[in-house]
Amino acid sequence: MPALATADECLAHTLQGFRDLVGARQCAAPAATTLWRSFMVHGKHADVSPDNREVAEVLGDGNTRKFVLRHTDGAKTESVLLPLVxxxxxxxxxxxxxxxxxxxxxxxxxATGTMGRIRNLTTAEILAQWHHAVHTLEARVTNIVFMGMGEPMDNFDAVLAALGVLTDGAGPAISARHIGISTVGHVDGIRALTLAMAKGGLRSLRLAVSINGPNDDVRGELMPITRRWGLDDVVDALDGWIDAGGRPVLLEWVLIPGVTDDPTYATELAARFGHLPCRVNVIPYNPIEGRDWPVPDEVTIDRFMRAVRDTGLRVHRRATLGRHDAAACGQLVTASRSSSTR
Ligand code: SF4
Incomplete structure (x- = not known):
């Protein structure tokens, strides 16, 4: 007997969406519910054809685990499991x-930026990362952040659909409060997410924006997106997010010695963002191949954080996890790039 549904059909749909899909195949609603819930919550069902992706590699330091998922076309993505108290x-x-x-x-x-964009992931491929983390690696995933490879706003429709599946109480059941989207400052994407958030269901979603420079000159050296949308545009979009009822925004700041660690930048940052409910998240730079920037020492980190705090902005330091396995922020890159293009 052929399977009633594929793994991707489960992964790409909410329970209601799946019921609508298989209902057209004369599969009764109670049976469809059992099938979808079994696959999502317990990992499999006899009437769902198996997921042909495989976890190709797992690296870990006993705490953080990075895993490489090989998709059906040979493309590979990296995902990271980060336990924190x-x-x-x-x-x-x-x-x-x-x-x-x-x-x-x-x-x-x-490091991901050196690859260029090879392709977008489908909603099923995004969900497959969660499914393998939970059912292959047996992790108890409580929170999700879209901070891996890629710019989520550059693949907006698939990401938005993935949010619907992840928050489905009958399946993954991860509250929007425990999901964060991190963007490079893609203004069209922030505006579109604001509309989706304000409709309900995603009201408590977290939004993080990568800033890394107090003005367009400094930021533009690090982030080419600045040529398309300057910081004034980003602030305007974030004002819209807050006005629509969004949660306080995380402003991410990668601290690179000699590049983004000037304490005077904190004053400029506060002048621009001080009116917003926000928090600055300082991320000590993680080394990548081809760059000779050093890792910031504790004195440098403390000095910059104090400068930010002195402006009245709230500031927090991102714990550095996974640096030795290239699983830390900014380090994700699939080594066999050619395999991604097959
Ligand atoms: S930091 Fe994010 S947006 Fe920038 S290149 Fe890396 S993955 Fe892309």
């Missing part, structure tokens, strides 16, 4: 997912 003392495991193979944005501090 939260403020309440409970263990949270965050899954950092990729939204594209490679990335077109070309940020100079990021």
């Amino acid at each position: 939260g403020k309440t003392g409970r263990l949270r495991t965050t899954l950092c997912v990729s939204s594209q193979v490679g990335c077109a944005m070309g940020c100079t501090f990021c």
Whole structure:
């Protein structure tokens, strides 16, 4: 007997969407519900054809785990599992997912940017990262961040559909409160996400924007996107996010010695963003191949964080996890790029 549905049909749909899909094949709603829930919650069902992707590699330091998922066309993506004890003392495991193979944005501090964009991921391919993390690697994923390979706003429709599946209470059931989207400052994407967020269901979603420079000159050296949308445009889009009821924004700042660590930048940053409910997230630079920037020492990190705090902005330091396995922020790159283009 042929399977009633494919793995991708489960992964790409909410329960309601799946019921609509298979309903047209004369599959009754209760059976469709059992099938979808079994595949999503328990990992498999006899009437769902198996997921042909495979976890090609797992690297870890006993804590952080990076895994490479080989998709059906041979393209590879990297995802990272990051366990952290939260403020309440409970263990949270965050899954950092990729939204594209490679990335077109070309940020100079990021290994993924050196690949260029090879292709977008489908909704099923985004969800497959969650499914393999939970059912192959047996991780208890509590949080999701779209901070892996790719710019989520550059693959907006697939990412938005993935948010619908991830938050479906009958399946992954991850609250929007525990999901974060990180963007390079893609203004059209921020505006589109604002509309989706304001409609409901995603109201408590977290939004993070990569800033890394207090003005367009400094930022433009690191982030080519600045030529398309300057910081004034980014601030305008973030004002729209807050006005529509969005949560305070995370402003990400990759701290690179000699490049982004000037304490006077903090004053400029506060002048631009101080009116927004926000928090600055300082990310100590993680080394990538082809760049000879050093890792910032503790004195440099403390000095910059103090300068930001002195302006009245809230500031937080991102824990550095996974640096030795190239699983840290900005380090994700699939080594066999050629395999991604097959
Ligand atoms: S930092 Fe993000 S947006 Fe920039 S190149 Fe890397 S993956 Fe792309």
